[in-house]
Amino acid sequence: MARKYDRVPELSLKAYTDGDLTARREFEEALYEGFKYFGFIILKDHKVSRDLLQRAYDKSAEFFALPENYKMDFFRKDGQRGYTPFGREHAKDSDHPDLKEFWHVGREFEAGSALEKIYPANMWPEKPEGFRQTFIELYDALEDAGLAMLEALAPSLDVPRDFFRKMATDGNSILRLLHYPPVPEGADPGSIRAAAHEDINLITILVAANGAGLQLLDRDGKWLPVDTDPDNLIVDAGDMLARVCNDVIPATTHRVINPEGSVNESRYSMPFFMHPHSDALLSCLDSCKGDGAKYKDITAHEFLTQRLREIGLAE
Numbered sequence: 213m214a215r216k217y218d219r220v221p222e223l224s225l226k227a228y229t230d231g232d233l234t235a236r237r238e239f240e241e242a243l244y245e246g247f248k249y250f251g252f253i254i255l256k257d258h259k260v261s262r263d264l265l266q267r268a269y270d271k272s273a274e275f276f277a278l279p280e281n282y283k284m285d286f287f288r289k290d291g292q293r294g295y296t297p298f299g300r301e302h303a304k305d306s307d308h309p310d311l312k313e314f315w316h317v318g319r320e321f322e323a324g325s326a327l328e329k330i331y332p333a334n335m336w337p338e339k340p341e342g343f344r345q346t347f348i349e350l351y352d353a354l355e356d357a358g359l360a361m362l363e364a365l366a367p368s369l370d371v372p373r374d375f376f377r378k379m380a381t382d383g384n385s386i387l388r389l390l391h392y393p394p395v396p397e398g399a400d401p402g403s404i405r406a407a408a409h410e411d412i413n414l415i416t417i418l419v420a421a422n423g424a425g426l427q428l429l430d431r432d433g434k435w436l437p438v439d440t441d442p443d444n445l446i447v448d449a450g451d452m453l454a455r456v457c458n459d460v461i462p463a464t465t466h467r468v469i470n471p472e473g474s475v476n477e478s479r480y481s482m483p484f485f486m487h488p489h490s491d492a493l494l495s496c497l498d499s500c501k502g503d504g505a506k507y508k509d510i511t512a513h514e515f516l517t518q519r520l521r522e523i524g525l526a527e
């Protein structure tokens with residue numbers, strides 16, 4: 213496959229937000245090419261501060277270290293908010309549960325807001341102190357970065373600059389705090405930390421984890437490690453984007469493998485899944501139709517429900 217980049221491109225968000233026209237065009241092109249050929253790009257010079265990231269890692273580790281019976285008070289069967297225990301979620305095409313536990317933060321809204329009828333309310337544990345404030349801050353900061361990425365993608369797909377931004381405004385986006393504990397002795401030999409999967413949403417902004425293990429499946433079928441400086445963000449393309457652009461940007465398969473060698477430590481990561489608002493229609497863009505739309509129109513809500521069933525998070 214002809215490709216302009218021989219590795220996952222590393223882009224400067226500052227070059228896009230503060231740069232001249234040439235810098236912005238370069239950013240847009242590299243984002244599009246990176247998504248097309250790798251499904252991933254690395255984002256540096258963003259505004260999510262090192263201090264906020266450190267606080268978030270600390271709060272996440274403190275929360276997951278709490279007793280299981282405390283954490284289970286925040287368990288909801290549909291997994292959309294609060295705590296999901298170890299061994300519950302599995303990838304769409306896998307029978308083996310992933311070796312992870314996680315916490316979901318959704319959109320925060322005021323009582324009486326119109327969003328109350330659409331999204332479940334967040335759950336907030338009183339321990340560790342500062343949890344709520346830290347993750348509301350991180351949600352907002354990652355959403356800002358994500359909206360800029362969606363805006364930068366629009367010209368390459370020949371839609372108005374605010375096309376995806378509008379779709380994701382008040383969207384059903386979710387921040388996931390992930391903890392992969394040391395792989396327990398006697399773990400299901402078919403299980404890995406996160407089995408090969410594609411993200412359901414438009415794009416994911418992933419805070420680089422505190423440990424190795426993330427791999428992407430490239431377009432030639434080879435697993436490539438995605439390693440980067442912990443200050444950088446990783447951005448990948450999901451299924452909803454693939455549907456609207458008829459696989460011109462395919463959703464990228466990725467996984468998290470178990471630790472290798474004698475080191476068997478916890479791994480923490482924090483993906484932010486950018487979703488459209490629930491009644492957004494996922495419909496093939498004219499610029500991507502080619503020989504015809506591969507997928508039927510579906511609302512974001514219907515598509516999400518279908519996929520949650522497939523991963524064991526909805527009935």
Ligand SMILES: O=C(O)CCC(=O)C(=O)O
Nearest residue numbers: 390406421426468481483
């Ligand atoms: O933990 C990671 O680095 C990636 C997690 C992931 O791909 C996911 O939760 O969808």
Ligand SMILES: [Fe+2]
Nearest residue numbers: 409410411466
């Ligand atoms: Fe993922």
